[in-house]
Ligand SMILES: Nc1ncnc2c1ncn2[C@@H]1O[C@H](COP(=O)(O)OP(=O)(O)O)[C@@H](O)[C@H]1O
């Protein structure tokens with residue numbers, strides 16, 4: 485199924501927002517390989533969203549190298565083809581959804597990939613059904629709740645069948661029942677992903693390793709050691725459950 489080839493590789497990335505001296509990303513390195521299911525837990529403002537936007541080419545690094553599927557990406561034209569293979573779930577669903585109705589929004593991706601209208605509708609409906617929200621297909625987006633929008637946004641990403649998912653706080657605004665569904669869905673996907681979450685139980689349930697971020701850099705789970713235990717576990721300083 486999966487071999488261990490690199491999907492995304494960030495090398496020595498520095499990034500500051502225009503007009504700011506603060507390096508949000510400061511000589512950051514990150515590698516996402518096929519089959520990886522990585523969680524990211526770090527405080528607000530530590531640069532998690534900026535990191536995902538950098539991978540997508542939405543934030544242009546001041547220095548460093550972005551490689552996706554082994555190709556170095558420098559310019560907007562380099563990022564265009566990879567955007568359909570990397571599914572970014574935006575932190576704010578309103579940044580993701582721009583069509584009037586649910587079905588329009590989920591059909592948009594497959595249509596853009598070249599599917600016929602009928603096939604695109606078919607894919608969209610199947611994706612909505614999988615997420616248990618086919619009954620929303622005719623709903624007007626701006627009338628949905630935050631949690632419902634989140635699921636529609638996720639449907640619009642999954643309908644593209646990306647090779648890797650970048651999920652920016654997917655459980656924000658979801659109730660426990662829907663969170664459980666999301667755990668089940670993520671665990672059933674044959675796709676690599678990197679998921680930002682503040683919820684340890686969720687992150688623990690859907691990932692194999694959890695990273696953090698500090699001073700503009702990634703801390704891998706084997707680097708997170710701010711306190712001592714008599715035993716070894718993968719979650720370092722994060723709250724964790726011992727069974
Ligand atoms: N568009 C922007 N312009 C200027 N500064 C920004 C912008 N977006 C985020 N920042 C700043 O960059 C830092 C990292 O933000 P962000 O990547 O959103 O962090 P996180 O997702 O970890 O909460 C914060 O200090 C934030 O205020």
Ligand SMILES: [Mg+2]
Pocket residue numbers: 532533534575652
């Ligand atoms: Mg964020």
